[in-house]
Amino acid sequence: MSGTDIAAVAALDAADSLAPMRQRFVLPEGLVYLDGNSLGALPVGTAARLREVVEDQWGKSLIGGWNMHGWVAASRRVGARIAPLIGAPDDCVVVADSTSVNLYKLIVAALKAKPERRVVVSEPGNFPTDLYMAAGAAWTMSGIEVRTAPADRIVEAIEDDVALVLLTHVHYKTGRKHDMAGITRAAHDRGALVLWDLSHSAGAVAVDLEGCDADLAVGCGYKYLNGGPGAPAFLYVAQRHHASLRSPLSGWFGHAAPFAFRDDYAPSPDISRFLCGTPPILGIAALDEGVSVFADVDRDRLWDKSQALCSLFIKLMDERCAVFGFELVTARDPTARGSHVSYAHRNAHPICQALIANGVVGDFRAPDVLRLGFTPLYTRFADVWAAVETIERIMAQGEWDRPEHHVRAAVT
Ligand SMILES: Cc1ncc(COP(=O)(O)O)c(C=O)c1O
Known part of the structure; x- marks a missing residue:
């Protein structure tokens, strides 16, 4: 041969x-860099962009930057730029927190939306933080069970007591890719929601959240999206769940009117309800540069x-x-x-x-x-x-x- x-x-x-x-x-x-799935490479534009945000925006506009430079809308704006990479509508993706924190927010939101069901199904050997955050959600809410089933037995494991299926689309270790459409359909047939971790998918493989009728998704900003070490993550919530799902981390940036400074929490009617605290503007600016490289591709x-x-x-x-x-x-x-x-x-x-x-x-x-x-x-x-x-x-x-x-x- x-x-x-x-x-x-x-x-x-x-x-x-x-x-x-x-x-x-x-x-x-x-250098032969084959680690963009752990930490993406530095985009050429990022250093100048950060210099601009630090020196021109923060340095000169100070607090006025929130309005003048659109910082207040940055989480939504960059979320909308990630959306086409994962087959999502622009208004269903937001940049926020870390993937771990976003997992927690969406796991609890899903469990609360299905109070008659008590089980989260995942797979053994899923990325540890996914399992840890599910365990953390189970610890916070009483009576929740995290059940694991091997990758090829997931569909059978979705019984009537399952509220949420929690899977990483592309497995961090083996690289195996789940059938997003098939598993989502099977979960819906049994009355469960599905949360997809797209950390090893977004920016590297085709993802069609809307086409798969997906409910929820999260993913890292520092891998294929090239947002830099510790970049903020993203989350997706399908439009049909915006009114009914709520984040347990009810911080003021998720409020319908954060600057009304009311005592009572009223979640924003849109995807912003899944924000928590003040967005990290420098991190989001770097992520924006990373994501903008995909614009003409x-x-x-x-x-x-x-x-x-x-x-x-x-x-x-x-x-x-x-x-x-x-x-x-x-x-x-x-x-x-x-x-x-x-x-x-x-x-x-x-x-x-x-x-x-x-x-x-x-x-x-x-x-x-x-x-x-x-x-x-x-x-x-x-x-x-x-x-x-x-x-x-x-x-x-x-x-x-x-x-x-x-x-x-x-x-x-
Ligand atoms: C599949 C998957 N999910 C989540 C994470 C961790 O996300 P974070 O550190 O942003 O919480 C990683 C990190 O490598 C990962 O591979």
């Missing part, structure tokens, strides 16, 4: 209509490129690294996965460290997964080639086994 050669890979880059998008990011020369091409990058990586790993004991844990079928590819390997941690030392940045996820993310906006097919070449070299030469690569840092 003749393998893929570098000329074929170069031809993919040459034919890539999205290739110029890479210039919109600051990426260190020579052909989204179908973006989703196709993400699949093509992952497929090329798997193919090259098959061709060149099959002898090194990597076990593919991500689906081969492009329609069943997100935009990252994971391999289980008993030495995944030192292998990941050796890759980073050789300029290929991915993640290790305990206990044994090497995870590489392919951000279609700025990853080149040549990066995929370079990554596999580096993996082959550090494995063949035993470089992964150097003592320094076995040291564990706080963040993996």
Whole structure:
């Protein structure tokens, strides 16, 4: 069997209509960055934008900035810019808080909306914060049970006592993608709501919340949306739930009239009711820059490129690294996965460290997964080639086994 050669890979880059998008990011020369699914790269425009918001807006307008520079509407404005990336109407998405906090708000809102039902269904091995926040909601409200079922048994687990199904659309570790339309339909048939965590989907794979009749969603701003470390997150609530669902964190920014300063809480009639406190204007400005990079992009091409990058990586790993004991844990079928590819390997941690030392940045996820993310906006097919070449070299030469690569840092 003749393998893929570098000329074929170069031809993919040459034919890539999205290739110029890479210039919109600051990426260190020579670095193969395959971690945009953990922390997206810095957009070229972000530093100047932050300087403007700090020096010109905050520095010169001070408190007047809330009206003069539209800070007060920033959560809604940037939410509306995220909306087309997740198939949502503009007025159903808002930027707020962290993904964890948004999970809590929407889990409790859903449970309160279905008082005759007491169960949240999720899957074992879901991203920990999703399970932790569900447990926190169960602790706050008495009598709630969090029930887990394996990914392929979720639909069967939606019994008559289930109020909410809580799932991550693209699994953070395996990359497996749930059938959003099918699970949402099954949940609705049984009278339950569904909350989708889109942290590993938004900006990387096609999502059609409205087309799937989804109820609720949340997602990170710092991954594929390139909002920067600790960027605020987003949340989505379908229009039909705006009047009936309420956030348990009834802060003043979710009030119908925050500046009326009334004693009694009256939730805003629209998506703003899911806001809590004063929005982080600097963080939202950086997220706005990250999201604005998507404005002129052909989204179908973006989703196709993400699949093509992952497929090329798997193919090259098959061709060149099959002898090194990597076990593919991500689906081969492009329609069943997100935009990252994971391999289980008993030495995944030192292998990941050796890759980073050789300029290929991915993640290790305990206990044994090497995870590489392919951000279609700025990853080149040549990066995929370079990554596999580096993996082959550090494995063949035993470089992964150097003592320094076995040291564990706080963040993996
Ligand atoms: C699927 C998923 N949900 C939630 C989070 C955490 O969100 P936050 O730190 O904004 O609360 C992550 C972080 O990696 C994640 O992968």
